[in-house]
Amino acid sequence: MRVFxxxxxxxxxxxxxxxxxxxxxxxxHGCGMSVMEVSHRSKAFVAVAQxxxxxxxxxxxxxxxxxxxxxxxxxxGQFAAIPMNIARxxxxxxYLNTGVxxxxxxxxxxxxxxxxxxxxxxxxxxxxxxxxxxxLRLSAHAAYVHYTPNETIGGVEFPYVPxxxxxxxxxxxxxxxxxRPIAVSKFALIYAGAQKNIGPAGLVVVIVHQDxxxxxxxxxxxxxxxxxxxxxxxxxxxxxxxxxxxxxxVFRWLKAQGGLAAAAExxxxxxxxxxxxxxxxxxxxxxxxxxCRSWMxxxxxxxxxxxxxxxxxxxxxxxxxxxxxxxxxxxxxxSLYNAMPLAGxxxxxxxxxxxxxxxx
Numbered sequence: 001m002r003v004f005x006x007x008x009x010x011x012x013x014x015x016x017x018x019x020x021x022x023x024x025x026x027x028x029h030g031c032g033m034s035v036m037e038v039s040h041r042s043k044a045f046v047a048v049a050q051x052x053x054x055x056x057x058x059x060x061x062x063x064x065x066x067x068x069x070x071x072x073x074x075x076x077g078q079f080a081a082i083p084m085n086i087a088r089x090x091x092x093x094x095y096l097n098t099g100v101x102x103x104x105x106x107x108x109x110x111x112x113x114x115x116x117x118x119x120x121x122x123x124x125x126x127x128x129x130x131x132x133x134x135x136l137r138l139s140a141h142a143a144y145v146h147y148t149p150n151e152t153i154g155g156v157e158f159p160y161v162p163x164x165x166x167x168x169x170x171x172x173x174x175x176x177x178x179x180r181p182i183a184v185s186k187f188a189l190i191y192a193g194a195q196k197n198i199g200p201a202g203l204v205v206v207i208v209h210q211d212x213x214x215x216x217x218x219x220x221x222x223x224x225x226x227x228x229x230x231x232x233x234x235x236x237x238x239x240x241x242x243x244x245x246x247x248x249x250v251f252r253w254l255k256a257q258g259g260l261a262a263a264a265e266x267x268x269x270x271x272x273x274x275x276x277x278x279x280x281x282x283x284x285x286x287x288x289x290x291x292c293r294s295w296m297x298x299x300x301x302x303x304x305x306x307x308x309x310x311x312x313x314x315x316x317x318x319x320x321x322x323x324x325x326x327x328x329x330x331x332x333x334x335s336l337y338n339a340m341p342l343a344g345x346x347x348x349x350x351x352x353x354x355x356x357x358x359x360x
Contacts, residue, residue: 004344006334007322008152008297009174009195014339017249036242040235045245049233052248059251059260060177062184062207069206069226070234070244075101075174075193078204079108081224082170082189085216087143090114094142094167098158099127099151100328101172109146117142127154130292136162144168144188150175150294152196153326155286155333157294161186168212175296177205178254178338180264188212196296197338199247202240254338263338270336270345271295277349283356301331307359308332318351320344 005012028035029044038045053068062068073081087093092115095106099122110116117139120131138145145164150157152175161183162169168188177192184190189208195201206226213226222228222236229236254263275293278284283303286293302311311332315323325331334348 001319003319003321004340004347005321006336006340006344006348008326008333008335009193010201011196011335011337012339013199013246014250014253017246017253020249021246035245038241040238040241045241046233048245048248049235049239052244052251055248055251055255056205059254060182060184060207065210066184067206067208067210067213067226067230069208069229070239070247071204071206071229072202072223072240074201074204075172075191076104077224078172078191078206079105080112081220081226082144082146082191083109083112084220084224085226086168086170086189086212087113088217091143092117092139092141094119094139094145094164096120096131096136096145096147096162098122098130098148098156099154100326101151101153101174102146102148105146105148105172113143119145122156125289126287127151127156128287129289130156130158133160133162138162138164138167140165140167142167144170146170146172148172150296152297152335153299153329153333155288155294155297155299156292157296159292168209175294175335178260178263179267179296181260194243194247196335197250199250200243203243203247205247266342267295267336267338270340270342271298273342273345273349274298274334274336277352281352281356283360284352296337297333297335299325299329299331299333303360305330310359311355314355315348315351318347320348320351323348 025034091113093109093113094117097103097106097118106116119137122129145167149171170189171187173190174193175196178197191206194203208226213230216225278286278300284300286300302308323332323334325333
């Protein structure tokens with residue numbers, strides 16, 4: 001029996017995609033082998049890779065002067081790859097610190113660049129806010145500006161795209177990519193771990209303006225060099241073929257669902273339903289400032305923390321899984337990625353109301 005999986009990542013995948021994977025797993029397209037056994041150099045798999053890239057370009061309306069790379073190492077690997085590719089060892093770079101993941105990214109940049117200017121720091125609010133657009137302390141001569149549009153752990157999301165006055169803007173979109181339309185041209189580089197809205201863990205997508213490749217500093221490993229990977233179609237080494245294949249199926253599913261405009265409508269409705277239930281309750285609370293609440297990751301607390309264990313046990317019995325908050329913050333967290341149906345959120349809200357009735 002399928003449950004409703006609210007995990008932050010690896011996250012729920014579309015049932016239709018999982019069923020297709022199951023059907024093709026041992027005999028992919030009549031070749032007598034699994035797609036996991038097919039050479040990445042074969043014409044058959046190259047066609048899979050090319051289709052996945054084309055579908056992603058179509059969904060996001062990626063301009064032709066951007067390269068799309070399918071790489072390994074997750075988003076965390078890009079914390080180092082980005083400064084090594086688009087900044088010198090003596091460069092100054094700007095980072096917005098709005099949560100756990102942006103803090104990790106800037107920590108890596110501090111090892112690899114001359115100076116990290118923290119252009120905004122929301123630690124004082126315990127990462128329950130994002131900075132006002134006019135309050136960013138950006139450097140005029142930074143090599144790039146880095147931010148995390150959605151912090152998966154804290155559940156905060158930027159309601160705007162920072163204006164960097166021409167300085168290249170870099171975004172870790174791991175938790176928001178494909179959840180709604182975006183203007184790719186506002187960004188110099190977008191990267192996203194796959195395990196939320198793209199597919200299985202083990203893959204990271206990088207969308208980078210062509211003017212930023214070919215600038216890797218000496219000593220950059222070839223597998224982190226955007227130019228080297230672009231030249232080889234992301235196949236300088238053996239790529240994560242199964243994750244890439246699954247990503248293509250997810251992209252195809254998302255297109256069939258109406259693309260990103262339709263996804264945005266569904267995601268907005270799911271988030272509004274859950275936040276509405278939390279706000280209408282005296283038993284549950286969301287710590288994030290209303291103007292910067294995430295559509296994708298909704299943390300919440302119970303009136304009495306000692307009820308957390310009972311809540312999780314009862315939710316498990318009800319088929320509502322992976323609602324534990326991140327170990328660094330506690331409480332609960334429901335992730336509402338594209339593959340989470342509205343029915344899942346409706347079931348969660350009904351359960352929360354009943355639990356409050358019994359324990360409030």
